[in-house]
Amino acid sequence: MIKTKLNGILTLTLTLIMQISFAQERVISGNVSDESGPLPGVAIIKKGTTTGTETNFDGNFSIKAKKGEILVFSFLSMKKVEKIVGDSDQINVIMKNDNVLDEVVVTAQGVKKEKRALGYSVATVDSEQLSNKPQNDVARALAGKVPGVSIVGGGGVSGAAANINIRGISSINGNNSPLFVIDGVLVSSSTNTQSGALSSSGASTASRISDIDPNNIASLSILKGLSATVLYGSQGRNGVVLITTKTGAGNNKNGKAWANISTSYYVNAISSTPDYQNTYGNGWQLGSGKAFSNWGPKFTPGATINHPYSGNTYATTQGGGSFDTFFPQFVGQSYEYKPYNSVDNFFKPGDIVNVSLSLGKASEDYSYSMSFSNLEETGFTPGSTLDRQNFSIGGSANLDYGLSIQGNINVSVTNKKNPPTAGSTGTSNVRDGAAGVYANVLYTPRSIDLNNLPYQDSQGRSVYYRSSNDIQNPLWTVNNQYVKEKTPRVNGKFQASLKLFEGASLTWKTGFDIYSETQEFFSNKGGIQIALGSYQKIKNTEFTWDHSALFNYETNLNDNITLESSIGFSIYNNTFERLTSNYSEQLVFNKFFASNFVNKNAGDFYNRESKILGLFGTATFGYKKYLYLNIAGRNDWASTHEIANRSIFYPSTSVSFIPTSAFPSLKSKYGLNYLKLRGGYATSANFADPYRTRATLGIGSNLWLLDGTGNPINTNSVSNVLANPNLKPELLSEIEIGLDAKLVNNRIGIDLSLYKKNAKDQIVNQSLDPSTGATSTTINAGELETKGIELGLNLIPIKNENFNWDTYFNFNSVRTKVISLPNGIKELRTAGPFTNLANFAIVGEQYNLIKGSYIQRDANNNPIVNEQGFYTLAPGEKVIGNPNPDFTLNFTNNIRYKNWNLGMQWDYVKGGDIYSATAYTLTSRGLTKNTDFDRSIPVVLPGVKADGTPNDIQISANDAYWAGSAFSSEFRIYDATTIRLREVSLTYKFTDEMLKGTFFNNVSLSLTGNNLWFKAINMPDAINFDPEVTSLGVSNSRGFDLLTGPTSKRYGLSLNLSF
Template identity: 40%
Template sequence: MRSKFKWIFALLLAFSMQFSFAQEKTITGTITDGGLPMPMVNVVNKNTKVGVQSDFDGNYAIKAKTGDVLEFSFVGYSNVLITVAAATKVNVPMKSDAQQLGEVVVTSQGIKKEKKALGYAVTTIKAEEFAAKPSTDVVRALTGKAPGVNIQQTSGLSGSGTNIIIRGYSSITGSNQPLFVVDGIPFNADTNSDGNFLEGATNASSRFLDLDPNNIESISILKGLAATTLYGSAGSKGVVLVTTKSGNTKELNKKMEISVAQSMFMTEISDLPDFQNNYGVGNDNEYRTTFGNWGPSFATRGEGGIGMDGTVDHPYAYYGAGVFPEYLNADGTPKKVAWRPYDNVSPFFTTGTVSTTSVNIGGRAEGTNYNLGVGHTDDTGFIENNNYRRLNLNTGGSTKLGNGFTLSTVMNYVRTDKTAPLTGYGYGSGSVTPSTFATILYTPRNLDLFGLPYEDPNTHESVMYRRDITNPRWLLKNGSDEEAVRRFYGNFTAMYDINSWSNVSYRLALDNYTQSKRYYINKGGNESRDGYMRTTFNENTIFDHTFSYNFNANLDKDQSWTLDGTVGLNSRMEGYDYTYLESYNQFVYGFNEHQNYEEHLGYSDHQNQNIVGLYGSATLGFKKYLFLNVQGRNDWFSSLQKENRSLFYPSASLSFIPSDAFEFMKGSKAVNYLKMRLSYGSSAGFPPPYQTIIGLESATTQFVTPSGETVNYIAPSSRVGNLDLKPELYKELEFGLETKLWNNRIGIDLSLYDKTSTDLIIVRDVDPASGATDRYDNISEMSNKGIELGLSFALFRSDSDGFTWDLSGQFTSNRNRVERLGDGVERFAYAGFTNLGNFAVPGRPLGVIMGSSIMRDGNGNYVVGSDGNYLVNNELTEIGDPNADWRSTVINQISYKNVTFGFQLEYQQGGDIYSNTANALLSRGVTEDTNWDRSRTYVLPGVNVDGNINQIQIGATQYGFNNSGFFIDEQSVFDATNLRLREISLSYDVPKRILEKTPFGRMSISIIGQNLWYKAFNFPEHLNFDPEVMSLGVGNGQGFDYLTGPTAKRYGFNINLTF
């Protein structure tokens, strides 16, 4: 009986245990990262396929049975698997996954998305690729690191401007610079030049120079229109999203971390020409006081104006006894100097220094993140009177409140001061406006520039052996281009979590800066004989308000279908105030205040425009391998008439990942990842304010009263308003492919795009009888087609000894074409001069260079005149195309244990440049390229006017000077194909075992060089010319070098410490 009872009891116990295992219960807990709660974490019961998300406090609740497996996942974090046991409360700590974090990118309006869900191209560049580099300009540090992004400096002077163009030029007269957004703040990155390129526009700094590269966490570049739709027309030329350390809202793992970066770099002129030292000043082998270097050889004695003792008259003797009596004999005859060459160029250039110090303090405390930073840069250029100083102060933080609110803020203050020499347009025979570099390089070899005075001791006027040329040493001492900027930008953001899958946020952003400039030259120079001074003050302000509703939801219980998106309202006010005062005729030399000048001319301007945008975006996902995104934005602009103010631009994109969709591809070692994407985007470019009406402006002096007083008056502008002016329209179709092959050792990222621009605005002439000269009109069309290819190779990996070898490459090619300009418009000059500049011509790429050329016969032969020189065709002819055929970059990195060696090579194929540097050096005969036998005669290839082969002999001066680019524009155009070593570096990370007993958590030392070597294959060998200059300044003009400043090379070291 007792035995039977035991069996019954055991049976009942087993049944009850089986029932308890099968019974469903509610599992609850808190999900954290570093002790802080994590909202919106996906929690899925893998047995029932039911999923939930954690709330804003990190809490979750899900039904499960004992033995079920719960999976916790969040983008950028390692998945966590937990088997349900008896406990009903399960707290889950999660850890970030570095590999997954690399797949999360920042997109429009600061929205973070998985990269695989994007149907358009985004390039993300990490801090280590641009921080602590020799360049103090963060954009220049990005050169060659993003396909489809063309970055070019105006010159190598410290503080000079930088041009950045994404996927070609989309507008003819409008800006083609991208929008910069810093921590959600629309950031004014304009290059405010007071004068045109004749007056040194290349000196103007681009305002993204205010950013401290050492305070930047990452940069994302949105290139296509589908990627930038949510920013409206402001993002139509691409968007550069900058996330700083102060604006980074990710939760930190330490209570406090202090990082210090100190760098010291040297800066030098990139190279100098190889000068010939066999011939001196003169013409036709005769010593003359010209500025050409076609005189006798330095071995000449007793002929060509050279004495038997190898001397010539002192070049300053002609100033007379009243100025330089020391150069005259007692009888008033000139003293003699040796007929020999001097090094009269290299002493102008020095070795400058670039010192940068950055300190950053970050941490967390009780749900609050904070960051404080300070940076100081002192950048002295490679020539006297060139310096750039910057002070950056920044702070930011975020905190989670217990009521579902998250508050964050970022504040930045920047102070910059810059001085630069005057760098006006130089054309090979001096300059129109003061230009330091206009005469330095082609100074005759026999002129001892640094052994002779540069100013009249009595009047302080410039002196040189030619009175009509300003001594460049005098110009360095008596002229300056100065700039001071004071800037504040920041934001405040409040976000409220409605539930675990949606929130609302409001962001207020402000960017305000004032810019003061002073440009002056004392009296006594040849280009501004009586002195000149100009001061300007401008204030730029952007107020930006954004309200958005954001959601991320699962549409079914197994989370196969997901939907995330945002709906927002954006309002932006842009204000611009400008005052200008220029003064002429200096009274007292050396005193540069406006009251020390006789005549004055003032000007002021005030502009305001308001933009309101309503936008929305939604992404539908299926099983994490298929994503459809639709976006749209409607902008209302105050700068146009009412009927043209509103414009809607939609976009759509599709992302498909076959490697996740098909079972046969999962786990493949050959194809680890494959993604295909397709997108369509649209946007617009709105014209600047006040172009739809006739404005009023100050006219020149028109009347003189009987008492002799001048009377000014206000007159209508010469440009008539266009009431029907509309925004430019842009559309783009993009296809892309991304893949990882052979155990992720090979990566490919390919993009193909086709972008069209219609209703483009150009300036069109109007009937003079109307009282005006021209107006803006929507009459042109243009297209861009291109390919962007990114490659990566993990050539070698060894976990045993820590040896790695990585190679990456980029290829970019863009084909631009002006489709039409408008009825009756054959060409349109938009940059440079009307007889030598960049033109828009139907059927040709934007910016072709047009100027004078050598006359040709019907068979294309050069035509030579009766004097043996080429005949000039002064009708405008296309003489060059500044657009490169393609560009490529190779980045190599080899690491062994704690040592890393890397370099970056860049190659440009094609792209012409009109070079006055080459023209001046060659036509003046000062480089080794012209060191040929000048005693013989030469015959130019070509035919005579009668069609016979030319046989007319000419001398060396005619051959080298008369037929140069000095007289024929075509002769100054060169193919700018070049290869350069953009960067080379060697770094050492101190092992942690060495740092264990120190306060430092990390220490690294790097040696870096930038632009240390280059080769322009199609320029004369001994010019050593670097074509990476833009003498027309930042903007749409390209392919011109007007002696406005050479490039620079930089090298040095930096130390990074963390504790």
């Protein structure tokens, strides 16, 4: 399969490269200078390509180009110059100082502003950093590239959602994910996590962010603070990711048709496996046995044991009986007792093939473009696949009377399949009866050859080595239990703009986003967890309509003062529907339709609707291009609150001051080139979910259950949550200050932000006495405070004609503290796998601390052992970990030598604890090299006895590692400090001479690797565990590894061709 795909890519590549072009190239030469003389080191690039050259010491250059191509001249601290190649072979350019640094950026609601005028931070990510990469999920591709943005992905299966968070947490129980805006349209980034038996943790569920094709992104910006996002109101409270697609980018105005083809092939492999010991095998207390553990006797050459299947019996839920009836060939047979390589043989590298095509044309009067891509991905876990097709088309036109129109449509179809990934602590599943594949693979005893033993009998029942067959064979799991998700999606917009008079324009825009996600959960009968078989089908449909109008006006109030202003309104409608059907007790093996199940439940229908009407405005006053005052505000009316509480106004103000423009004497070529000081204050809110303020009536039916007259039985129900008509929105406020600076001929760039954000009137649940008729209600109470530092540092140590080295550091530290909670309570469970093992909000502490079970200790913190020499559990739970990192540091290097470019991104995460079921239970079951010692020597656990004397009770190594810790959660907490090689790439750009006689004006070939190496420096060495996982999916939970799968490493080749 891999070979076929690779051959197809190579064939396409060779075919394209062999095409002949009849366009004539010729040498264009000239000189570049400024007011003081020739300029060496000026970059000259053919627009739309990466082909170019630089001026020499005397400012001279030469480059091969065709008539009609555009040459772009750029130099640090100079304004860019564009020249069209005409009939002359000579082009001379005089460049001017870019003293005002008047870069224009797109901000909230599509308002364009000079970057120098902004009183807040806006981060931009080049499309080259996202396209043609091994990670085909936009969220994961952003990891480590922007300070203040935290991204942690689920592990194990292809297409699992990543958790993205900007500037910490603002809501204790609410949504903390950012808003995504594509081509000006607010779109869904939902993750529809289901708590079914095959996906109880949510780690494998896809996010709708994954529908976006990174290869179709023209630009991406991130608005982090409330000052930047206030025009989006409540929906922008967690930050905003602005994406402009290539089909939504509008006019390029060079009058040329263009096309781009990219194709890539990557290997998708497991990032790491544990270092298993090969000294001891299956058993208990150094004796042979069929334990789900590895504390058996030593391996010796030629040793044999009874066959693992000989004499076993089926689980009661499977109908009981003996294995010997179905596997007589194993009765009384011997089995070689030696270490087998089961884990490495189970996880096999998959592959990722991505082909994309985009083309278009643009002029002063019109533009059009379209793109198509096809992604096929297989994971390293058997049964894990992801396929995605994307198609986009767009265009724009400048009509008469100052009218311009623009529109585009983005279509995607995403198909995902994976085996069950239910979470587990290693000793118990997160949900009773849930199924997961990873624990049963990773814990395979060294003496069991998983891949060469039968995984099911002739009736399709799971069989494995345990005497009572009470563990599901992971091969049976990946062949008989799986989850499918299919999601067709369409979003787009139409926009019309009218120039009313000088400086004034009116823009009307309407956009939509709709997807229909079908989730299916398949389980054949014969398993251990779901012995009778089941089938569940869930259809989620979400529709968003976003309608807005914007009036822009800019003018010079006098010779020194400018005004840029906008006022507008928006109407946002969101509808979500879910239809669920459940079937259980399968009749015929491997058939999944309603009539093949005994129990048929038509399930449930859920509908949710909400609307937000917003009126917003902004005004920027500029004084002599060095002092700017930004005033903005928005008023929202939300349908999810009662009339008295549904209207709220968010004011914002920010200031930008540029001392280097106010006092030119501060500037020097090799000193300070540019300095901007900025600061702002802004507010926002978080509205409640629908139906928290009014009582609702549920209607249920079972179409397969009839009453005495033959009619379906319908039922009504009321919620056990008491409605609160006085519920108000959560209120947010933020102060942000910062600076932007450029030094040493613009070779040093600094971007520093400090902020403090408060979120009060938290929307939380309060327990009620059941005698009231309800178990809880929703109230406003509690406050969070978040403080953070973001630093970006850009350095260009070397820049000349043939060699360029630039490097970028970004540093991020954020702390969210719980200031208060409702009704004087001191702590509140926020998320987690169990009530006694979870994240908590605790007054006076950082948000999301982990509480769990712990052992008894004396006044000096010495562990107390019992009469058997084991630790004993203390009553209740306490704080055992803090999942919040102290800080993160990312380091990116780009080194270019002639046509070669080497790029590397290193990440360092300092601190942050993780509850790791993987690390603990691999060790406690005696599987890894950190347990490869003489196990016949007794062990004495550190601590004291009940009378306070030092412990001297000897226990076996087996007991010390298994039951000695009393199975307490505190022994499963590890420091997640990690160093990571996030990405490395080597790119070669073909020279003009090599492309002579072809259609192509740019061809590049890249070798890229993602997550090739990491080191969790405080984890046990032999575990090789990557702590960058989130086992509870996209949620407020942090710091839990519940055996939902390891991360991946990806490496391969990509080819990009432009003409």
